[in-house]
Amino acid sequence: MSDPMRPLRADAARNHERILGAAVLAFEEVGPEATLEQIAERAGVSVMTLYRRFGGRDQLVRAVFDHVLATEIDPVVTARGDDPWRDLVAALATVTDVLVRRRAIHSLALGFRTFAGETAERFVASLGRLLERAVEAGVVRRELEVRDLVAVVVMAMAVVHPGDPEGVDRRRYLALLTDGLRPSAETLPPPLSHEVPGPPGREACVRSSSPEEPTA
Secondary structure, three states: OOOOOOOOOHHHHHHHHHHHHHHHHHHHHOOOOOOHHHHHHHHOOOHHHHHHHHOOHHHHHHHHHHHHHHHHHHHHHOOOOOOHHHHHHHHHHHHHHHHHHOHHHHHHHHHOOHHHOHHHHHHHHHHHHHHHHHHHOOOOOOOOOHHHHHHHHHHHHOOOOOOOOOOHHHHHHHHHHHHOOOOOOOOOOOOOOOEOOOOOOOOOOOEOOOOOOOOO
């Protein structure tokens, strides 16, 4: 298997991107059970080419999740405009939209525990910077932690249902949830832990710190 971090030749880079694009479509259209053979066929490469590049299903799923994060989430989560509140809300809306649209990939990544690695740490760090900026601007509660932002996304996803393909309810309840991030005279109760929550039955993946609690 080639080193996924090593710079690729032009032809290898094209194959790499073609395989990732084919995998995204296969997992979303066929489902989590899409085979490596189906992905290779969609990408127009041999299964051996796929194995040489990624080594197997686990590594491919991680690469696909990283690809979705880098191309669909990172640009918004790392964006900096002149309005910290708008930047934060836009990031939460984008994360929610992508995870709803890419549910099969999200489920696969969690199943292979790939979300609990560098990908999650990078994502949480980006959210943390957005939160710190919003706290400094005085547009959100000072006691908020990154885990609170992740919980907002999880709760917004809980109202997703097939009868609402346009996401009307999701946007409505995300607006209600984000409004609760605004400064208030009432301080939030302390959290049970400082871990970023995962889905039911899975371990938390990354420790969260509040803007007033520096990491060690």
